[in-house]
Amino acid sequence: MKLMDLYMPLHKMLNKSLAFEGIAPLLLRLYLAPVMIQGGWTKYQNFAGIVDWFGNADYGLGLPFPVVLAFLATAAELVGGIFLVIGFATRWVSIPLMVTMLVAMFSVHWPNGWTAIADASSWMSDGTIMLNEAVMNAPDKLAAAKGILQEHGNYEWLTSSGKFVVLNNGIEFAMTYFIMLLSLFFTGGGKYTSVDYFLAKKLIVQT
Numbered sequence: 001m002k003l004m005d006l007y008m009p010l011h012k013m014l015n016k017s018l019a020f021e022g023i024a025p026l027l028l029r030l031y032l033a034p035v036m037i038q039g040g041w042t043k044y045q046n047f048a049g050i051v052d053w054f055g056n057a058d059y060g061l062g063l064p065f066p067v068v069l070a071f072l073a074t075a076a077e078l079v080g081g082i083f084l085v086i087g088f089a090t091r092w093v094s095i096p097l098m099v100t101m102l103v104a105m106f107s108v109h110w111p112n113g114w115t116a117i118a119d120a121s122s123w124m125s126d127g128t129i130m131l132n133e134a135v136m137n138a139p140d141k142l143a144a145a146k147g148i149l150q151e152h153g154n155y156e157w158l159t160s161s162g163k164f165v166v167l168n169n170g171i172e173f174a175m176t177y178f179i180m181l182l183s184l185f186f187t188g189g190g191k192y193t194s195v196d197y198f199l200a201k202k203l204i205v206q207t
Contacts, residue, residue: 022197025190026087028180033084035177036097040077047074061107076100084184087194094185101178109171116173118142118166138166 043050047070053059055066063069077100080093118138145164149155158164189196 022190022193026193029084036081043074087189090189112170118168
């Protein structure tokens with residue numbers, strides 16, 4: 001059997017799968033939307049605290065124009081998250097959301113290295129990618145915390161919903177969201193699955 005005899009049926013099958021190409025952007029949108037909406041809603045509920053944290057250089061980020069930046073971050077996440085749900089202006093809302101993720105990465109999470117959850121056994125946490133001594137010392141901290149809880153608390157009840165971990169708060173989640181948003185910037189909201197697709201189709205028909 002020739003290689004082409006195997007290739008052509010596979011190629012035709014892959015071409016037919018393009019009818020479902022809107023599913024991937026849809027899933028990205030539905031994954032990101034609640035994360036962004038929750039982030040924006042949390043900022044809205046504690047807006048004064050966010051402004052203070054943005055502007056204070058002693059215990060916060062020390063950013064200029066904290067009121068403006070806090071408002072933009074809140075609006076980007078709230079409005080952008082809602083737009084992502086329906087796939088409206090997907091490419092446009094991806095831009096401020098990507099900027100928000102970049103600001104979070106470099107102003108908040110960067111000093112903590114890569115991982116969100118400290119795991120010194122992982123090559124992503126042991127200094128291979130980004131050196132972070134706090135992550136590398138996490139097992140000792142976690143063992144000490146477990147010892148205290150086992151001695152003075154109901155450890156089985158405390159761990160019934162999941163194991164205790166050391167929150168490292170690295171750039172992992174923000175970077176993941178940034179990459180997902182970057183993908184949406186290039187693909188758009190998705191064929192058949194977004195308001196953008198039907199608006200574009202209507203505009204093309206009218207012109």
